[in-house]
Amino acid sequence: MSDVLLKRLGLLKERVSALTDARGAHDPSADDPLRGLYVSPERVEHLLHGPERAPVRLDDAYGGAEPDDALGELATRFGLTPLDTHILLAALAPDVDRDFEPLYGYLNDDVGRRRASVALALELAGLAPHDPAARARFHPGAPLSAAGLLTLEDAERPLPGRALRVPERVIAHLLGDTRLDGELLGVVELLTGETIASPFASRLGALLAARPTTVYLKGRGTESGTAAEALAAAGLPVLRHDPVYGDRQLVPVLLREARLRGAGLVVGPMPEQTEQAGALVRALESPGTVPVVLFGSAPFDPRWSADGDVLCLDAPPGADDTGPLWAAQLGADAEGFELAAAVAPYRLAPEQIRRAARSARTLAVLDGGPLTAAHVQRGARQQSAPALDRHARRVTPAVGWADLVLPAEPRALLEELVVRARQRERVLGRWGLRAGGGRGHGVVALFAGESGTGKTLAAEVLAGELGVDLYVVELSAVVDKYVGETEKNLERIFADADRTDAVLLFDEADAVFGKRSEVKEASDRYANLESAYLLQRLESFDGIAVLTTNLRANIDDAFTRRLDLVVDFPFPDADQRLALWWQSLARVPCAEDIDPGPCARDFTLAGGSIRGAVVTAAYAAAGRNGRVTTDDLLTGAVREYRKAGRLIVGRDDNS
Structure with missing residues (x-):
């Protein structure tokens, strides 16, 4: 006392x-x-x-x-x-x-x-x-x-x-109790510890220290870190509040807690509804008492403010180097792997990095070994926003380069794509090579090739190499017959992808990225509007996206120009098919004399079909409680041929 x-x-x-x-x-x-x-x-x-x-x-x-x-x-x-x-x-x-x-x-x-x-x-x-x-x-x-x-x-x-x-x-x-108000538990976070402030955050912090005011940072989702850095640079403790996890009735309690501590507030992302956002801003305004930094993606409406004293700023692109903060959090534990490459794809705020580092150490203890890049990446993935789960199917990568059978040229392009994804903030941000016109820091690639040639598998390998999740966009849930609804659905996906460290996969992309046509009827004009929207949105995209198509000629040339890389997936030759057969059989119990050579030579199947043939053979072996034989493989290959409606010369229809 x-x-x-x-x-x-x-x-x-x-x-x-x-x-x-x-x-x-x-x-x-x-x-x-x-x-x-x-x-x-x-x-x-x-x-x-x-x-x-x-x-x-x-x-x-x-x-x-x-x-x-x-x-x-x-x-x-x-x-x-x-x-x-x-x-x-x-x-x-x-x-x-x-x-x-x-x-x-x-x-x-x-x-x-x-x-x-x-x-x-x-x-x-x-x-x-x-x-x-x-x-x-x-x-x-x-x-x-x-x-x-x-x-x-x-x-x-x-x-x-x-x-x-x-x-x-x-x-x-x-009486000296420093704990948060009980009403704020679970909805407010006290941020502590040192942070590395960017030049912008330092200047904003100097302003807030000299004149406590309300600031609105407009951006795409990484502004929480910038806001916290600015308040920390002003020498203030930071209270972080997400309006999703609390109602407006808590705002007076939040402001009182900030004044008791001499702290600043970081609040966001702001609600998308204008009425809710305005009510929240008016409740938080406290000129000259508590510095408040709001952030969100919506344009600021001056009517949100009761006294008109809110300073609206465009948040700078997330181009700050977070490597030193990762190194400070992990210390000597990260000496066994290349930390910079492991964390390059992640755009996390300082407090998220601290939580990710703690999670990584806990995961390493659970596995009973030293800290690895995989632990760090799993910890970082836990900090990414889960909003994309509402619009796309999440795939946790379970494959690597060894699972991909490709010629040298497309494989080299995939490796280049990994480098681009890791280094985009440095090249496009700090080195200033991002073009004007509101273009983002995204990396967009097109994978073109016949069905089953490994396009989706390559996207999963890319996500696994980067240590992020793969989100497959379900186009059936995107395309809408009503005018303007498709664009709204896509905007939700792109907006969430901008805030999530993940690889976004548009499978069969020609359904939404197809060629524009001459306007002969009303539906043509609206279809072209969709394409125009997508062209603009791809340019401002900040994430990593992969488009796949079976028919590259169907993709509009204007989309192709905005792509970072186009990777052609050729149909496998006999040697590559043999490698694919052996790879698919790697974990399957096989007869000692099994030989997939005849299948690779006589059946021109892509990788997806080869896997289907091996699955058929495996079921046949499991049904008789035995091992997979060459005959089982031939039966599977024939089944895949017939599924594709292809003619099999010299074989009985019942074979």
Whole structure:
């Protein structure tokens, strides 16, 4: 407990004692054991003609400022007058020292009312409830009530008789408790630890330190880190709140917590609905008291602000190098692998990096080995937004380069694509090679080839190499017959993908990225509008996307120009088919004399069909409780040929 607060309570108790003695000296019912339970005629006479209150000097009544004076510091932060400070101290006294309860009951002339009333708090300051300046300290707009430091109970009573109560969080703060308010648990996060501020965040932090204000950062999802960096650069603790996890009724509690701590607020992403966003901004505005940094993707509407004092800024692209922060969090544990390459695809805020590092260490302990790049990437993936799960099917990569059978040229292009995905923030951001016109930092590639040649598998390998998840867009849930709905669905996907570290796969992309046509009827014009939207959205995309098609000629040339890479997946030759057969059989129990050579030579199947043939052979072997034989492979190959409607020369139809 604060010694300074105890000292001030001791001085208040002396004042209470003096007032009690003064009451007893003139009150004829002072010794009545039933005093406070009824009003005697003598008591009425005393109330009507009792002595006037002696004036009390409030200035310096509780001593001047002292070191570790939590109450004095609170008074400064909340702009309290000496009378406000006295009222607050009188109101919280019974919550800290139970001796005040019977004393207050006596002074209130009611043994059941053991808290300070408005009249009692003013009487202890030598003031009367009819003093308009004194009554004004209890107005809802006055500092004590407006800041949530004091509540008035017993609304049905006249103001002088209303009891005063100080919220427990305020009392706990004055006693040295640094925990978050219980109402904020689960909806507010206290960010601690050192952070590396970008030049933009440093400049914004200097502004917020000089003039606490409300700032709105418009961007695509990485602004939380920038906002936290700015407040940390201003030398402030940071409270982070996502409006999704709390209602607007908590805003006064949030602002009070920030002022108690001398902290700044990071709030976002802002609601997409204009009415909700405006209500939240107006509730959070606190000019000159708490620096608030809001962020979101929606354009700022000046009508959101009640006083028009919100500073709206475009957040800079997420081009800051987070490598040093990763290294600081993982330290010597990351010496066994190339940390920079492992974390390059992730665009995480500083606090997310800290949580990811803790998760990575926990995963390493669970596996019983040293920390690896896979642990770090799994920890980082846990911090990515899960919003894409609503619009796409998530695939956790379970394959690698060894599972991919390709000629040298397309494989080299895939390796280049990995480099582009890892280094895009450096090249397009810090090196300034991003073109103008609002273009993003995204990497977009087209995989073209016949069905079964490995396009989807390659996308999974790419995601696995980068250490992120693969999201397959279900085009059936995207394309809509109603005008404009397809664009809305795609925008939701792109917006969520911008905020998620993942690879986005548009399978059979020519369904939405097809060629534009000459306008001959109304439907052609609307189809061309969809294509125009996609062209613009691809340019501003910040993530990693792969488009696949069986017919490259169907993709509009304007889309092709905006692609970073086009990878052609050729149909496998005999040697590659043999390698695919052996690869598919790698974990299957086989007969010792099995030979997939004839299948590779005689059946021109792509990789997907070869896998289907091996699955058929495996089921045949499992059905007889044996091993896969060459005949089983031939049966599977024939089955795949027939599924494709292809002619098999020299074989019986029943074979």
